[in-house]
Amino acid sequence: MHAAAHTTLTGHVFLTEWAAHAHWPGMDALLAELADRHCTVRVMGSTALSLAQVAAGRATAAAIGSFHAVDGLPALLIAREAGAVALPELPSHNQPLLLVAPGAAEETARLWRSSGAAAG
Template sequence: MHPNRTRDVDLDHALAVAEDLAARAARAIRTPHEGGVREKAGPADIVTRTDETIEAYVREVLHREFPDHGIEGEEYADRPPADPTAPHWVVDPVDGTTNYAHGIGWCSFSLGLAAPDGTPLLGLVADPWRGETFTALKDRGAHLNGTPIRAATHTTLTGHLFLTEWAAHAHWPGLDPLLTALAARHCTTRVMGSTALSLTQVAAGRATAAAIGAFHAVDGLPAYLIAKEAGAVALPDPPALDEPFLLAAPGVAGEITTLWAASITSQH
């Protein structure tokens, strides 16, 4: 079998396992946080015991249920697939750790399954604080708590919402001119603090567009699949690792792509 072909995967079973893991993670995240915060790369890059406990449990369950699958996580070393034709999971146990550690109720649990070539097969993003779970299976649509969702039908950025995330504590190259251009169109920007949760707001039709300075699979791939299955436009498509990434409602894709291209170009 070609190494980029995935052998048959029971995606319904995989989704059921993912939803059980999300429910457990949501309960852990809602539990009052008590200490256990330490730095990783610097003061603006932190991890808590909750991050580590959730990811360790997720890895244990996934290894038991899908022993041949690989696992890529936020807190522990990657485990490659035992079989090169097997897919791999991506997990961010608490996406928005800084918010979580400071008692701000905007963070998420992100879990996805991808083919050997990186094509997303399953995406889940859970919001513990609002009791919302976004899910998608490839070519089977996107759902919020089991109800189908679609990207917004807006045809202009004006009067609507754009979400983004900083690169930890810093603006990413191209962000400032993009925000200036959006403001000139009376498009309101919010920086909420969870990449996965912000991107899924485009899928739910709440935000008209969202962008990040660097795409990472653990917190971006599940939301990317959910948004695509909800009809959103992605740029680039598929995403490029560690490169800027944009999601938009179809009706504003042309407008924001023009602003996006000019902003990124201005930084080079």
């Protein structure tokens, strides 16, 4: 299993999850930036499934607005072993998480920070 070899977000799949029933801080701004890059954005309904899709190379990135280890730690560890980059490397409870294919990590991290999502 390997993260995607993509070097950009443009035209690729980006996964996210709701924070319970609502948008998480920075989500709207990030979604607007992704739309400008013609990304396909999907909500899988599962943190673990979203992270596993990045690990399997089926998505370029995933953003989780409120990480809970019980929901996503195994998939996060698998994704990191598959070469994906996690920001932060190991998030705390309720902290936002960005998981991305290594070639698109710089671009995605820049969008993540500028959207305000990284701050949680």
